[in-house]
Amino acid sequence: MAPSLGSIALLRSQPTPGHRPHRESGGIGRRAGFRFQADIFLIARAGRLLKARVARGNECKELTVSDRPHVVILGCGFGGVGACHRLSKANVDITLIDKNDYHTFQPLIYQVATAELDASTVGHPIRDLLHKHDNVRFHKAIVSGVDLEKKTVQIEGSDPLKYDYLIIGLGAQVNFFGVPGADEHAYPLYTIEHAVRLKKHILEVLEAADKDPSLVDDGALNVVVVGGGPTGVETAGALTDLFSVEFAQDYPNLPIDKARIIIVDAGPALLGPFKPNLQEYTKQAIEALGVELHLQNQVVEVTPSHAVLKSGETIPTHTVIWAAGLKANPVAQSLGVELGRGGRVPVEADLSLAGHPEVFVVGDISQATDAKTGQVLPQLGSVGIQAGTHAAVNIMKSVDGKSTEPFCYHNKGTMATIGRNAAVVELPGGITLTGELAWLAWGAVHLALLTGAESRASALVDWSWELFTHQRSKRIDIEL
Numbered sequence: 001m002a003p004s005l006g007s008i009a010l011l012r013s014q015p016t017p018g019h020r021p022h023r024e025s026g027g028i029g030r031r032a033g034f035r036f037q038a039d040i041f042l043i044a045r046a047g048r049l050l051k052a053r054v055a056r057g058n059e060c061k062e063l064t065v066s067d068r069p070h071v072v073i074l075g076c077g078f079g080g081v082g083a084c085h086r087l088s089k090a091n092v093d094i095t096l097i098d099k100n101d102y103h104t105f106q107p108l109i110y111q112v113a114t115a116e117l118d119a120s121t122v123g124h125p126i127r128d129l130l131h132k133h134d135n136v137r138f139h140k141a142i143v144s145g146v147d148l149e150k151k152t153v154q155i156e157g158s159d160p161l162k163y164d165y166l167i168i169g170l171g172a173q174v175n176f177f178g179v180p181g182a183d184e185h186a187y188p189l190y191t192i193e194h195a196v197r198l199k200k201h202i203l204e205v206l207e208a209a210d211k212d213p214s215l216v217d218d219g220a221l222n223v224v225v226v227g228g229g230p231t232g233v234e235t236a237g238a239l240t241d242l243f244s245v246e247f248a249q250d251y252p253n254l255p256i257d258k259a260r261i262i263i264v265d266a267g268p269a270l271l272g273p274f275k276p277n278l279q280e281y282t283k284q285a286i287e288a289l290g291v292e293l294h295l296q297n298q299v300v301e302v303t304p305s306h307a308v309l310k311s312g313e314t315i316p317t318h319t320v321i322w323a324a325g326l327k328a329n330p331v332a333q334s335l336g337v338e339l340g341r342g343g344r345v346p347v348e349a350d351l352s353l354a355g356h357p358e359v360f361v362v363g364d365i366s367q368a369t370d371a372k373t374g375q376v377l378p379q380l381g382s383v384g385i386q387a388g389t390h391a392a393v394n395i396m397k398s399v400d401g402k403s404t405e406p407f408c409y410h411n412k413g414t415m416a417t418i419g420r421n422a423a424v425v426e427l428p429g430g431i432t433l434t435g436e437l438a439w440l441a442w443g444a445v446h447l448a449l450l451t452g453a454e455s456r457a458s459a460l461v462d463w464s465w466e467l468f469t470h471q472r473s474k475r476i477d478i479e480l
């Protein structure tokens with residue numbers, strides 16, 4: 001029989017008064033079984049009547065464990081973390097599920113790809129985040145769907161998990177928009193695995209070209225970045241530094257000065273959602289770093305050795321980085337509701353699913369509308385974390401029999417870095433910053449937002465080291 005996360009979830013230590021902690025099925029022997037029966041007696045006497053199945057030997061038994069509402073949180077990204085943190089002191093039992101055992105700080109994954117930071121600096125162990133949260137249980141597992149009628153979550157290799165309340169924060173994934181060859185040959189940049197794979201690929205291409213210089217004419221030193229949003233701009237800027245400083249010294253036999261870093265974007269300007277003065281500054285700053293821009297153009301085909309543009313031009317390259325689009329996590333499709341743009345799940349003003357006040361959808365997977373402005377909110381970490389927290393508050397209100405409240409996003413500003421001493425910041429109220437001040441603000445904010453003191457310390461050391469020495473010691477290729 002498949003193991004049941006539902007039964008395990010209801011068997012952990014419960015801080016409910018009069019409710020003694022249980023052990024999981026695997027460790028239950030004869031004496032433990034006796035203790036279980038005593039617990040059942042106590043619990044039943046206290047009138048706590050929720051069911052959990054406990055495997056004892058080969059048997060499965062129905063036991064009474066806790067009457068607290070069971071909140072299941074899917075995804076431990078910004079939305080899931082926000083929700084979990086807010087609910088950790090509430091009178092509920094939480095099961096948190098993520099396919100990884102770490103939380104990813106996506107805004108800095110491009111620095112893993114460009115050898116500036118270690119993967120462990122932008123990924124933080126989820127279990128570490130939960131040490132002080134007695135009512136949360138974490139499972140590393142893959143969610144495959146949600147059954148809204150049965151109020152269960154489908155999990156690969158496990159029995160369905162029952163919930164009283166559900167928060168869906170499964171994020172988004174790369175969208176290749178059906179461009180031929182992109183899925184097979186382009187390098188997306190949305191997860192830590194993507195970043196590690198991209199760094200490995202860049203190093204392998206350089207090593208291959210060093211052995212066989214004819215690959216240079218084949219485009220081995222060229223990188224095409226698809227998408228001129230913050231991810232594309234930040235990645236291209238970081239690559240110019242990596243090539244012009246580190247690789248120039250690492251590969252003295254290669255003509256690194258011939259390397260081309262190219263951004264292709266369908267729009268007329270870089271950083272589409274930013275103000276025009278910041279877009280213009282970004283264009284000038286990134287071109288000053290040597291990045292070629294192909295605006296109002298598109299990559300229409302990717303092969304292992306070139307990218308074809310809509311304009312008809314073919315760029316020889318072995319590295320196409322896809323930073324151009326997202327679509328909602330496919331689990332959204334299992335909800336059976338009409339999905340919005342990019343497969344996002346439309347939600348009510350309080351972030352719940354229409355007709356299902358017990359289900360909340362937050363972050364990149366959701367299509368939430370700002371109660372103040374009526375605008376669809378962007379797929380940003382700040383939106384995700386605020387939405388997760390708001391969904392948690394609404395669940396607490398609902399548990400207490402109160403009405404839920406609409407979600408209002410507090411925009412604290414947006415920013416993007418371009419390269420050394422160059423960044424753009426757009427603050428609420430229309431204030432904008434550029435240059436060194438913006439760059440320092442970008443560094444300070446990202447350092448403060450990174451998860452965990454150790455990650456912050458390690459980013460500070462790596463950034464300072466690179467700032468003063470121009471060296472990135474993370475440019476090693478580990479074979480797995």
Ligand SMILES: Cc1cc2nc3c(=O)[nH]c(=O)nc-3n(C[C@H](O)[C@H](O)[C@H](O)COP(=O)(O)OP(=O)(O)OC[C@H]3O[C@@H](n4cnc5c(N)ncnc54)[C@H](O)[C@@H]3O)c2cc1C
Pocket residue numbers: 074075076077078079080097098099100102103104105106107108109110141142143144169170171172189190191230231329331362363364365379380381382383384415
């Ligand atoms: C390169 C990059 C740079 C960015 N820079 C910024 C920035 O500077 N500022 C900003 O505000 N935002 C930025 N963003 C956007 C921001 O990171 C996202 O909006 C935010 O991560 C969304 O949070 P989320 O919780 O919805 O999803 P995510 O953070 O993506 O979390 C989803 C979680 O669900 C898990 N999961 C997915 N599928 C499954 C499954 N089937 N089963 C189990 N678990 C699953 C994943 O492992 C993940 O932990 C950036 C994004 C990227 C990709």
